[in-house]
Amino acid sequence: MERRLQQLFFGLSILALVLIVAAAYQANTPTWKNYQRNFHQLEAQGEPNEVTKAAVLATPPEIHQVMLTGLQRVDRCTTCHLGVEDPTMKNAPEPFRFHAGLGSHVPSKFGCTICHGGQGLATDKDGAHGKVDFWPNPLLSKDYVRASCGRCHKEGEVPGVPELTEGRHLFETQGCRGCHKLNGVGGSIGPDLTAEGANHRAPEWLERHFLAPNVISAGSAMPNFHFTKEQARELTYYMLSLTSEDMGTYYSSVRSIPGPAFGRQLFIEKNCITCHNVGGVGLKSGPDLQGVTKKHSTEWLDEQLVNPELVYPGSSMPEYDLEPNARKALVAYLEVATPEDVQLILSNKTRALTPQDVAIEAGKQNFSRFGCVGCHGTELQGGVANPNAQGGEVPSLLHLSDDYTKDEVLAVIRNGRVPPLDNPNGPPPPLYMPSWKHVLSDEDINRIGDYLWSKQQVKKDSW
Amino acid sequence: MNLFREIWQSIVRRDPLSTDKGKSELVFLNVWLHIHPAKVKKENMKFRHSFYLGFITFFLFLILVTTGIVLMVYYRPYPSAAYQDMKDLEFVVFMGPFLRGMHRWAAHGMVVCVFLHMCRVFYTGSYKKPRQFNWVVGVFLFLLTLGLSFTGYLLPWDQLAYWAITVGSNIGSYAPLVGGQLREWLLGGHSVGEAALIRFYVLHVAVLPAAMILFTIVHFWRVRKDGGLSRPIWKLQDPKPAQLVTIGAPAAAAAPLQTVPASSTKTYGLMEVVTGKPIFETVTPEEEEDTVFSYPYAFVREAVALMITVTGIMMMSLFFHAPLEELANPAKTPNPAKAPWYFLGLQELVSHSAMLGGVVAPALMVLALLAIPYIDRNPSRRPNDRKWAIWLFTFFVVVNLVLIVVGTFFRGPGWALVPPWVHVTAGAE
Numbered sequence: 001m002e003r004r005l006q007q008l009f010f011g012l013s014i015l016a017l018v019l020i021v022a023a024a025y026q027a028n029t030p031t032w033k034n035y036q037r038n039f040h041q042l043e044a045q046g047e048p049n050e051v052t053k054a055a056v057l058a059t060p061p062e063i064h065q066v067m068l069t070g071l072q073r074v075d076r077c078t079t080c081h082l083g084v085e086d087p088t089m090k091n092a093p094e095p096f097r098f099h100a101g102l103g104s105h106v107p108s109k110f111g112c113t114i115c116h117g118g119q120g121l122a123t124d125k126d127g128a129h130g131k132v133d134f135w136p137n138p139l140l141s142k143d144y145v146r147a148s149c150g151r152c153h154k155e156g157e158v159p160g161v162p163e164l165t166e167g168r169h170l171f172e173t174q175g176c177r178g179c180h181k182l183n184g185v186g187g188s189i190g191p192d193l194t195a196e197g198a199n200h201r202a203p204e205w206l207e208r209h210f211l212a213p214n215v216i217s218a219g220s221a222m223p224n225f226h227f228t229k230e231q232a233r234e235l236t237y238y239m240l241s242l243t244s245e246d247m248g249t250y251y252s253s254v255r256s257i258p259g260p261a262f263g264r265q266l267f268i269e270k271n272c273i274t275c276h277n278v279g280g281v282g283l284k285s286g287p288d289l290q291g292v293t294k295k296h297s298t299e300w301l302d303e304q305l306v307n308p309e310l311v312y313p314g315s316s317m318p319e320y321d322l323e324p325n326a327r328k329a330l331v332a333y334l335e336v337a338t339p340e341d342v343q344l345i346l347s348n349k350t351r352a353l354t355p356q357d358v359a360i361e362a363g364k365q366n367f368s369r370f371g372c373v374g375c376h377g378t379e380l381q382g383g384v385a386n387p388n389a390q391g392g393e394v395p396s397l398l399h400l401s402d403d404y405t406k407d408e409v410l411a412v413i414r415n416g417r418v419p420p421l422d423n424p425n426g427p428p429p430p431l432y433m434p435s436w437k438h439v440l441s442d443e444d445i446n447r448i449g450d451y452l453w454s455k456q457q458v459k460k461d462s463w
Numbered sequence: 464m465n466l467f468r469e470i471w472q473s474i475v476r477r478d479p480l481s482t483d484k485g486k487s488e489l490v491f492l493n494v495w496l497h498i499h500p501a502k503v504k505k506e507n508m509k510f511r512h513s514f515y516l517g518f519i520t521f522f523l524f525l526i527l528v529t530t531g532i533v534l535m536v537y538y539r540p541y542p543s544a545a546y547q548d549m550k551d552l553e554f555v556v557f558m559g560p561f562l563r564g565m566h567r568w569a570a571h572g573m574v575v576c577v578f579l580h581m582c583r584v585f586y587t588g589s590y591k592k593p594r595q596f597n598w599v600v601g602v603f604l605f606l607l608t609l610g611l612s613f614t615g616y617l618l619p620w621d622q623l624a625y626w627a628i629t630v631g632s633n634i635g636s637y638a639p640l641v642g643g644q645l646r647e648w649l650l651g652g653h654s655v656g657e658a659a660l661i662r663f664y665v666l667h668v669a670v671l672p673a674a675m676i677l678f679t680i681v682h683f684w685r686v687r688k689d690g691g692l693s694r695p696i697w698k699l700q701d702p703k704p705a706q707l708v709t710i711g712a713p714a715a716a717a718a719p720l721q722t723v724p725a726s727s728t729k730t731y732g733l734m735e736v737v738t739g740k741p742i743f744e745t746v747t748p749e750e751e752e753d754t755v756f757s758y759p760y761a762f763v764r765e766a767v768a769l770m771i772t773v774t775g776i777m778m779m780s781l782f783f784h785a786p787l788e789e790l791a792n793p794a795k796t797p798n799p800a801k802a803p804w805y806f807l808g809l810q811e812l813v814s815h816s817a818m819l820g821g822v823v824a825p826a827l828m829v830l831a832l833l834a835i836p837y838i839d840r841n842p843s844r845r846p847n848d849r850k851w852a853i854w855l856f857t858f859f860v861v862v863n864l865v866l867i868v869v870g871t872f873f874r875g876p877g878w879a880l881v882p883p884w885v886h887v888t889a890g891a892e
């Protein structure tokens with residue numbers, strides 16, 4: 001017995017040793033070492049000098065990583081994808097192929113996962129490509145990878161990615177903000193989309209969702225906007241780009257690096273001139289902007305652009321949801337803006353605006369910014385299906401003046417309204433008019449009223 | 464040559480191991496081995512008496528301390544770094560997955576072995592006089608084991624960790640009056656966050672291990688002082704409890720011990736000064752026949768138990784990696800969110816009644832465990848004499864196991880009863 005026990009102890013000790021060696025072997029033979037060996041062989045192939053060749057082949061295996069503190073990530077992709085920055089690897093097989101067309105976006109400064117997704121920390125193929133359990137961010141397919149450009153290129157046109165530019169435009173014009181919040185601005189009927197891209201939904205899901213919201217997520221109150229396939233893809237691109245990650249100033253797009261030129265473009269885009277004037281040129285409902293940078297500090301102006309009401313209680317200036325760099329650019333433009341330049345901007349408009357036009361124009365902007373168009377349509381035509389509401393759809397706003405006074409309409413905007421039911425015993429209709437009095441200032445609401453009244457089609461034949 | 468000999472003899476001062484004196488001195492001249500008696504009862508060492516569960520538990524603790532210290536080198540206890548450090552262990556630290564696996568499996572193993580050890584001690588009646596207090600110390604060691612496992616559970620900072628601790632600490636908060644306070648004190652806030660992570664870390668690597676070591680010392684000391692390992696039940700010839708006898712002392716009925724005045728010319732040993740009966744079981748001459756030297760008899764068995772434990776844990780770690788889920792996300796609750804498995808019995812109870820399951824049942828269970836040696840006045844350790852105790856204990860063990868199994872395998876989204884063979888994909892919406 002005692003002898004047997006001693007033998008058992010001896011045997012188990014050997015087994016423990018074997019297990020440690022096995023674990024060490026397992027740890028010492030990761031697949032990335034094979035890839036590196038293959039890569040060095042590939043490199044050595046074209047090498048005429050024997051000494052260099054031997055040196056290349058003898059390169060010790062090591063993990064390559066790009067530490068991207070500005071992007072809060074560490075990418076180890078180049079441990080296997082060794083040729084991404086080496087043009088001689090243009091025709092090499094994957095994973096060694098050169099990444100063409102990167103321009104200034106070199107992996108050593110941007111890493112890989114910021115665009116491609118996947119798991120930068122991983123050093124095995126499945127793990128790195130994010131095709132494993134518990135990694136919610138798999139590689140984006142070729143069709144959608146360009147959506148990632150929008151993570152840094154947050155404003156203006158995105159070069160080479162018209163889908164993104166167009167997607168953003170659709171978002172702002174189709175009234176998405178009426179139901180969805182983005183960076184704190186918007187309604188709360190639908191989910192907040194500020195970090196929608198961080199949810200890592202499959203792009204295909206998003207695309208189908210835009211084509212038929214109700215079919216994809218049952219019971220969704222989101223109306224079918226009858227987007228085309230292209231529009232659905234554009235919106236999908238935009239959604240994928242919304243990760244709310246802080247990219248740091250280094251990574252912000254060149255276009256939005258603060259400069260008066262970009263500021264001027266924003267000044268035009270955001271229609272500042274419909275309220276403000278510069279040295280008397282422009283409209284007078286907002287303050288004169290000439291010399292405003294001398295009157296106020298940069299911080300004050302920045303704050304004013306973020307949250308006008310906070311700086312000027314009762315201010316009717318809307319929140320514009322501008323990026324920090326965009327705000328800097330705008331302030332930079334205000335510093336150099338001259339009446340002559342603004343005159344030039346104005347002259348590009350078809351005709352000079354009257355104060356009445358301004359109110360209507362501002363109302364129209366509010367109407368799309370706050371998402372009224374989501375249900376009532378860009379042309380006030382209504383028609384979005386709303387089961388069990390009277391008429392079964394959201395009413396057109398083109399004939400309001402037949403049944404209501406302007407004050408009554410303003411009251412409905414202020415207080416909201418549940419549409420009368422078609423079948424009083426049926427379920428309440430999914431869409432209803434929310435109360436806007438806590439969201440919009442009275443002036444904003446009045447402007448929307450002005451806009452609506454400017455569009456009323458009086459039924460002439462009714463008399 | 465003489466110098467080497469001198470050095471060796473300055474370290475090892477015992478006689479050769481071929482002699483009985485040498486075998487004894489090996490034990491009591493060595494600080495690490497002297498927790499053993501020089502001689503042990505042969506039968507007590509039988510596998511089918513103790514299953515070496517206490518040893519295995521202790522060896523698992525040693526593995527945990529060793530691997531834990533190495534893991535500390537790679538771990539930073541704040542949320543933005545903790546999860547990345549886990550990933551680094553998985554992907555770039557040499558033998559990192561193996562290391563983490565060993566720590567994880569040894570931790571689970573320790574919870575299991577402590578539980579089994581307690582069952583063994585109960586079923587053999589080994590908590591009875593004079594070992595009552597050591598059972599109480601053992602219950603505290605059990606609670607400390609759970610505490611260590613629970614605090615360690617949070618450290619990877621993944622979804623599994625985050626929500627298990629959220630659910631686990633919620634169970635604690637059902638205690639009346641102090642529950643909420645206790646939870647806030649433990650988490651350093653109202654929810655699991657940065658403050659909770661550093662608190663759990665400190666508890667896990669400093670406070671609880673220190674307490675564990677102190678209680679373990681007391682536990683081992685008391686094993687010796689209470690007369691060594693209990694006799695196997697098949698060796699209990701006398702239906703009476705272990706009798707306290709003093710060899711050579713007059714019987715209780717005889718004249719009291721005489722007190723001899725101390726002599727100023729003699730040096731006294733402790734045994735000569737102290738009067739009264741010893742509190743522990745002593746060896747009768749018949750039993751003396753039955754003993755062997757600890758070296759090598761006990762040591763080789765312990766060494767085999769150690770190697771089985773170590774190789775077992777190594778094999779587990781080689782073939783099964785410790786799980787790591789997604790980064791902790793307070794905004795995304797998994798459905799169902801489950802506590803660590805050993806608390807799933809409690810969570811199951813809580814799902815029926817928060818007050819009863821979260822407060823009354825666990826409090827009663829701990830109190831009952833602590834009180835077992837004082838409630839059970841039956842002096843006999845023979846199974847036939849304590850059927851009631853055995854049935855009752857078995858009932859509680861089975862109920863607990865059933866609850867844990869139901870909680871672990873039969874609970875799906877919304878804590879609905881779902882058999883494990885039905886694959887459920889929890890909707891993301």
